[in-house]
Amino acid sequence: MMFPNLRTGAIRLAVAVALATQMSVAHCEEVPVKIDNFTFEPAQLTVKVGTTVTWTNHDDIPHTVVSAGKFRSKVMDTDQTYSFTFTSAGDYKYFCSLHPHMVGMIKVE
Amino acid sequence: MSDHDHNHDGDGVSRRKVLECMTWAGTGVLWTIAGGVPRSLGLVGSAQAAEASASALTFLQISDSHVGFDKAANPHALATLEEAIGKIKTMPVKPSFMIHTGDITHLSKASEFDDAERIISQSRLDVHYVPGEHDFIDEEVKLYRERYGRGTKGAGWYSFDANGVHFIGLVNVVDLKAGGLGNLGTEQLAWLADDLKGRSNSQPVVVFAHIPLWSVYPTWGWGTEDGARALDLLKGFGSVTVLNGHIHQVMQKVEGNVTFHTARSTAFPQPAPGTAPSPGPMKVADDKLRSLLGTASIIFKPGDERLAIIDTPLQG
Numbered sequence: 001m002m003f004p005n006l007r008t009g010a011i012r013l014a015v016a017v018a019l020a021t022q023m024s025v026a027h028c029e030e031v032p033v034k035i036d037n038f039t040f041e042p043a044q045l046t047v048k049v050g051t052t053v054t055w056t057n058h059d060d061i062p063h064t065v066v067s068a069g070k071f072r073s074k075v076m077d078t079d080q081t082y083s084f085t086f087t088s089a090g091d092y093k094y095f096c097s098l099h100p101h102m103v104g105m106i107k108v109e
Numbered sequence: 110m111s112d113h114d115h116n117h118d119g120d121g122v123s124r125r126k127v128l129e130c131m132t133w134a135g136t137g138v139l140w141t142i143a144g145g146v147p148r149s150l151g152l153v154g155s156a157q158a159a160e161a162s163a164s165a166l167t168f169l170q171i172s173d174s175h176v177g178f179d180k181a182a183n184p185h186a187l188a189t190l191e192e193a194i195g196k197i198k199t200m201p202v203k204p205s206f207m208i209h210t211g212d213i214t215h216l217s218k219a220s221e222f223d224d225a226e227r228i229i230s231q232s233r234l235d236v237h238y239v240p241g242e243h244d245f246i247d248e249e250v251k252l253y254r255e256r257y258g259r260g261t262k263g264a265g266w267y268s269f270d271a272n273g274v275h276f277i278g279l280v281n282v283v284d285l286k287a288g289g290l291g292n293l294g295t296e297q298l299a300w301l302a303d304d305l306k307g308r309s310n311s312q313p314v315v316v317f318a319h320i321p322l323w324s325v326y327p328t329w330g331w332g333t334e335d336g337a338r339a340l341d342l343l344k345g346f347g348s349v350t351v352l353n354g355h356i357h358q359v360m361q362k363v364e365g366n367v368t369f370h371t372a373r374s375t376a377f378p379q380p381a382p383g384t385a386p387s388p389g390p391m392k393v394a395d396d397k398l399r400s401l402l403g404t405a406s407i408i409f410k411p412g413d414e415r416l417a418i419i420d421t422p423l424q425g
Binding site for chain 2: 037038039059060061062064066068074075077078093094095097098099100101102103
């Protein structure tokens with residue numbers, strides 16, 4: 001009679017895993033950051049863990065986004081994009097490696 | 110080429126006359142070194158250039174050709190570079206060489222470097238390059254160095270002598286720090302100190318780099334974080350000229366023994382500091398574009414110690 005109990009337990013676990021997965025999927029937001037006039041808009045942004053931030057360059061000059069040791073985009077020419085998914089909490093300061101006076105921050109909670 | 114009268118007395122041409130003479134739609138600054146003090150002349154068929162060449166070194170500066178740029182501010186950046194080189198080819202007095210103060214290409218593509226080389230080589234002048242930030246954005250960061258890095262140190266700095274003048278090409282576009290400006294770095298500064306060691310203070314020095322070594326407008330990143338440290342090393346020298354690009358407009362100031370000058374671009378103009386939301390390419394009327402490309406202003410004459418920054422359009 002042990003077998004059905006085990007099976008029931010396994011099913012419960014599977015359901016729990018599925019629920020947990022669903023919950024984390026629900027947190028996977030997409031948030032845009034505009035690069036315009038040599039500035040990041042918004043320059044500071046607070047997001048939840050799991051969020052994907054996509055930068056789009058609207059300038060006629062190429063830009064990058066670089067966060068030391070965390071992420072580094074390729075050069076984005078006009079209308080090109082770069083996306084990064086934040087999987088752990090923390091403050092991610094970043095800048096454009098071509099125009100270092102351009103700085104921004106993503107706060108991940 | 111020019112119908113203007115020239116003043117042949119004294120130091121040569123007056124500032125007003127030189128400005129008039131520079132209404133050509135070309136793209137370079139012709140530098141003449143006489144008595145240890147460089148001054149720029151118009152790229153015209155001027156008697157001054159001919160006179161100067163008899164006893165002095167003349168060289169040319171072009172900058173910011175941005176080959177590959179095709180946006181609204183100038184969809185034909187390669188064509189305007191070609192026009193510039195065309196003007197240089199017709200100069201009655203051939204300069205000794207040319208310096209290019211960076212941003213040869215817009216996106217560091219091999220095809221852009223190839224196009225730039227194809228056009229610039231038509232000048233039949235030796236060209237001494239320093240890189241701009243746009244020349245180091247290929248994925249492996251190797252195309253600039255493959256083409257122009259031979260015999261250079263670090264990211265591409267070097268020095269050479271010509272007619273008794275010491276030329277120093279510096280790189281201030283790599284390893285930039287968040288929130289900062291252009292950057293030379295300790296390795297390059299140590300090399301510079303060594304390069305200058307033992308030189309006579311009376312030897313004229315010309316320093317050229319992409320981003321201005323002086324603080325033109327830090328809000329837009331127009332300056333070099335540790336530029337002052339380089340200038341400290343040059344303090345003892347009687348004549349120092351610093352030639353830069355990057356800001357796509359003419360600016361000059363004189364500070365003690367040092368003359369600072371920025372050249373125009375051959376590709377597109379950028380706004381004067383603080384006059385636009387950003388330093389991005391400035392779209393002007395088509396018939397105005399060439400008046401903002403590659404023209405030059407004389408702002409300093411030998412013995413003249415006035416601070417002067419002039420960014421006057423050369424054509425109405």
